[in-house]
Amino acid sequence: MTTTVQFIGGPTALLELGGVRFLTDPTFDPPGDHPIGTRVQVKLIGPAVGPDELGPVDAVLLSHDQHPDNLDDLGREYLQRVPLVLGTAGTAERIGGPARELPLWQGIDVGGVRVTGVPARHGPMGSEYLTGEVRGFVLTGPDLPSVYVSGDNASLGIVQEIADNLGPIDIAVLFGGRGRSTLMDAYLTLGADEMARAAEILQAKTVVPIHIDGWGHFTEDRSAVPAAFAKRGLSDRLVMPPAGEVVILGA
Template sequence: MTSKHAERTPVSVFGGPTALIEYGGLRFLTDPAFDAPGEYPRGNGHVLTKTAPAAVDPVELAPLDVVLLSHDEHPDNLDHSGRALLADVPLVLTTRGGADRLGGTARGLAPWDAVELPRPDGGTVTVTAAPAQHGPEGCEPVTGEVIGFVLTAPDLPTVYVSGDNASLDVVRRVADRFAPVDTAVLFAGAARTALFDGALLTLDSAQSAEAATILAARRVVPVHFDSWGHFTEGRTQLVDAFTAAGLLDRLELAGA
């Protein structure tokens, strides 16, 4: 094993889609959602329900260097407290439309756009926007634009953050460019709503295990599989799916 992979990238998971990734001396936070449990009306009688609080107070996470925001249009990815947090973050990387809506320090990226960020040690981290498909084929006019992220540096292992993605074809496209991936932060949970007759809006557990194989991921850290009522699979299903695939040793669950 090369020296690039000798040290595991610290990833702390706080519930829902929110995780802290410490990489190259920088602190990256994924989709910030820290509100207390409650309901979020979505129009046409649809409601998203948060069922559990985050495992951390956002003030405890300062200082942050970058927020990796997969999209701004759904409250389970960016809620009221998450929006408030953005004002204190030097850089928010998100979709092009999201950057227009958010303003401030938000910078919009299209899939495969890349940003180089200076590291405290004088090197750089490259953040590449990855495609994501938040539902079945053709979902974008309804679910909106979503991106994932890939973190790379010459001396560090590759980290992939899927964002809300339901397509293994998208995962294959990421793998074509970046596999093997050391750490895959996968938005799992088999999210379903009334949209598209209940079709998957994120990967289910079996797909998450398959994604690990496609990416040749040494480690999978699942997020976005708890704390919301529209997730239809959780910890038990993830463990079962990775066990069935012979990949349980790659699965890293918070609190396990």
């Protein structure tokens, strides 16, 4: 059975693995401003595919619900249309309905795919009280490639922990953009160079970078990624799907 990805925009991608369809961090709003307290996140690019065009989705892998660049208004509405949303305990409590906690290092079977919750840290050490808890995911199954979905993670130490416990990984879906927070003057996600290093740590055969453009607080865009991977001799591992197209992933 083939493994495919359809990049929707921002952190949103539709993964099909073993016939099971997973959607990452739904963001379907058009470009515009998204206030967070006294700050504003600015969305620059709308989705390539709308929620009504996705077809059936078996589960949403929601890294976190606290920030609109990972769950915007239309994305939040979409969650009530799916049978299962996996994330943190806080996400399950705030979203309700189909949302449930996926604890760290524990798994749940969705169809024939095992989904395991893994750590993510959305900023520097000690920033969790400001950014909130975030979840990553590892998907596995008999005769299937292993897939790591990083969520908003800024820590290569955590990537190493995941490699040590569940690696090597066949396909790594890495959130990048090197987002910067004015609230604590720090980077919140991996940059392109760190994404390439993460690929090495995971021994990933295929790397799909997402969440690498489309928001004003990103300090890098998608053009930084190919150069970073070429510098480490990893260009053959890199897959950057055009928005809206379904791409078959090798492993």
